[in-house]
Amino acid sequence: MxxxxxxxxxxxxxxxxxxxxxxxxxxxxxxxxxxxxxxxxxxxxxxxxxxxxxxxxxxxxxxxxxxxxxxxxxxxxxxxxxxxxxxxxxxxxxxxxxxxxxxxxxxxxxxNPKLLAQKLLEPFGKGEDDKFGLNSELFNSLKKGTTLVEYSSPNIAKKFHAGHLRSTIIGNFIANLKQTLGNDVIRMNYLGDWGMQFGLLGAGFGQFGCVEKLKQNPLQHLFEVYVQVNKEAEHNEDIKQAARDFFRQLEQHESHAVSLWQQFRDITVEEYQHVYKRLGVQFDVYSGESFHQDGAQEVVQQLRSRGLLKIAENGTGVVDLSADGDMSSVSTLLRSDGTTLYITRDIAAAVDRKEKYSFDEMIYVTDKSQQNHFYQLFQILLAMGHSWADRCRHVSFGLVQGMKTRTGDVVFLEDVLDEARTRMLHNMSQSNTTKEMDDPEDTAEKVGISALIVQDFKGPLQSDYKFDWDRMLQAQGDTGVFLQYTHARLCSLKRRNEGLEAATFDPSLLPERTSVTILQHLLRYDEVLYQSAQDLQPKHLVNFLLKLCHLIASAHRELPVKGSPQDVAQARLRLFSGACSVLANGMKILGITPVDKM
Structure with a gap:
């Protein structure tokens, strides 16, 4: 008793x-x-x-x-x-x-396996599907507050290069994860919209630009102008000087230069937003280097007043970062002509963000070639007395090798997305299991983007990886297509058994090893999110979801819902519904939009 x-x-x-x-x-x-x-x-x-x-x-x-x-x-x-x-x-x-x-x-x-089934599957009968695993003591040690994530950050007046894909999807994952775990997240796109490249483009547009072509295909034309002016500048000193003059005019706010620059910036942001919409990515703030021209000059003055800015032999302004103060390691903040550099504006941007958003942590997502840049940035901020620089973090990533479309070497992201959609649409048309859909192109787009994301996220972010169209789009194996296929299959199962789901179920009717294995795997969901929050690597979540899909595939074969006694069918349906919800929740954190049919 x-x-x-x-x-x-x-x-x-x-x-x-x-x-x-x-x-x-x-x-x-x-x-x-x-x-x-x-x-x-x-x-x-x-x-x-x-x-x-x-x-x-x-x-x-x-x-x-x-x-x-x-x-x-x-x-x-x-x-x-x-x-x-x-x-x-x-x-x-x-x-x-x-x-x-x-x-x-x-x-x-x-x-107790009965308690295991009851406890894990209970929330899915209460409409708490999206809360699963989030109310965990493991997260108590994670710092909450405001997280600012800066990611994507392409250069304006250039088409969105496929190289920016990694920053965009990794930053989106980090922002989604932090938000899921209860942080207030500010998603920032810090556009490369200033610097000597605009001197080149401004000077180049005066010589090679065409207003009509700019209206017809704006970014393509600006790209062509930029390539042409760079080629000319290699052997033409007059072009180089014209570029320096144009950038100086920009820094001095001369109206012609600023007007042309503003036109390039507006065109680019509009084009980029179209690409971001396709990727399911949104930003709270579109910032840029141009916002911090005045702040960069203030940074220079502060460094001077603190005695931190030295003038090197070549006339540039530098900060000594060497341990012994012997100038063996310096960071250049000012050109000899007095114009600022990228890092000067980055310092000003960081100070401005802290004042404006009072963030508790700031995360920069860029490729690993910029590791030294961020080391210098954080060291200079600390030297200026900004102790919060300790809460700034650089998440770096490796390069994608071999990402090419059929059309050539210069790979723009829209071309990659188009090709992923086209190939996926072809694969779906060849498959016997493909369902009738209202918008096959939209489904192919979402599944193709899933494939891109999963191929990118499976390994450590710092590693370079080789892009492989055929492997990426396989329906079997550890791919984004497999995640989507499993989710769509579970949605189909739920549709076919509509009306069978009950508020309660008998957990003792899930004794099979395949049932218990799924439940045991679901036990790890909060641990996987916790691990992801600590090192900001998406591979933990990707591999958890892929394993879940393999377990679901086995359960599909061994645990039929249709034809089983009603109470058994209800218990199995609860198991599959729970697995479907966790799969969908995890995919959304990764930045993948789950599809219901494919």
Whole structure:
């Protein structure tokens, strides 16, 4: 009788709690807390869901003795396996934790499978699908507040090059993740809309530009002018001088130069917004280097007044970043003619953003060639007395090799998106499983973009990777197409069984290994988000979702809904609906728009 009362009291607590995996983690931590005389909060980070393997899985959670030793909870000397066995022997099994055993310095916990199914799948019957995994104690240690993410940041007056794709989708992922975990996020596009390149373009447009062509195909024409003027400048000193003169006119706000520059900027932003809409990317702020011309001059004055700005032999203004003050490592902030550089404007931009947005952290997303630039930026900000520079972070990424369309070497992003859509549309037309759709082109676009994102996100961001059209668009294997196909298949299953879903279900009707394996995998969702939040790498979430899709594919074959007794069908449908929601939620964080049919 007492055992039944204990089970019921735990069950009632379970139903009231909305913490999914956190419920089990908290209850196991309670056990450990009483034995180790430590707070539950200190023990929770040492507990992790056991990753799903091919062979039968005996445990749901594992406790690392090494973590307890590192945190001073257990003595750091002695045999680690003996410590695990000693701790396990002191812990009691109950109606929630069915088994406790050890292995390789770990204490393993097997929870009641009925409670596992009930707890994990309960939110999906309450309309809380998008909250799954987000109410977790793991996130308590993450700093909340305002996060400013600067990403994409292409140069104006140039077509959106495919090289900017990585910054755009990685920054979008980081912003989505931070927002999902409760941060106030400011999404900023910091356009390269100033500098000597506009001197070249302004001088070039005077010689090679055509107003009519600018109206017909604005960015293509500006690109052609830029290529031509660069070629001329290689052997023509007059062109170089004209470029310097034009940029000086810009910095002095002369009306002709500013008017032409403004026209180029407006044209470019309008064109870029079209590409961003296709990618499902939005920005709260379109900023740019041009916003910080005056601020850059103020930065120069502040550095002078602090004695930080030195004049080098060639007449440039530099800041000494060397440890010994011997000018062995300097950052150039001022040209010899007095005009500012990119880093000068970046310093001014950072100070302005802190004043304007009071951010708690700022994240820059650019390729790894700019690592030294951001090291210098943060060091100069600290030298100026801005202690908040410690909360600025550069997320760098490698290069994409071999991203080409059929048409040539210069790869513009719109061409890549068009080709992804065309190839995907062709693949869908050849497939026997393709469903009738209202807008096949829109579906092909979304699936093609999913394929681009997943191919990009599967590995570490810092790694270069080789772009492969055929592998990227495969329906089988670890691709974005496979994610979309699995989601569409689950949506189809739900449509075919409309009216069958019930407010409650019997969790004991999900005893099969395939069911339990999906549930065990879902236990890791909050851990995957937590890991992603710490290192800002999308690979954790991508690989979690791909694994989920493989598990769902097995369950589709082994757990039919149609033709099963109604209560069994309802339980299985709840399992598939829950998996579908988690898949969709994870895809949205990655920046992928899930499709319902394909």
């Amino acid at each position: 007492n055992g039944l009362l204990t089970f019921l009291s735990q069950f009632i607590f379970l139903v009231r709690s909305g913490n999914m995996a956190s419920f089990f983690r908290r209850r196991i931590a309670e056990k450990l807390s009483r034995t180790l005389q430590q707070s539950e909060d200190a023990l929770i980070p040492a507990l992790a869901a056991v990753p799903v393997m091919k062979k039968q899985q005996a445990a749901d959670f594992k406790l690392s003795i090494n973590t307890l030793r590192d945190n001073g909870i257990l003595p750091s000397s002695g045999d680690i396996q003996l410590q695990a066995e000693d701790l396990a022997s002191q812990l009691k099994r109950d109606s929630m934790v069915e088994d406790i055993f050890t292995g390789r310095g770990l204490v393993m916990f097997k929870v």
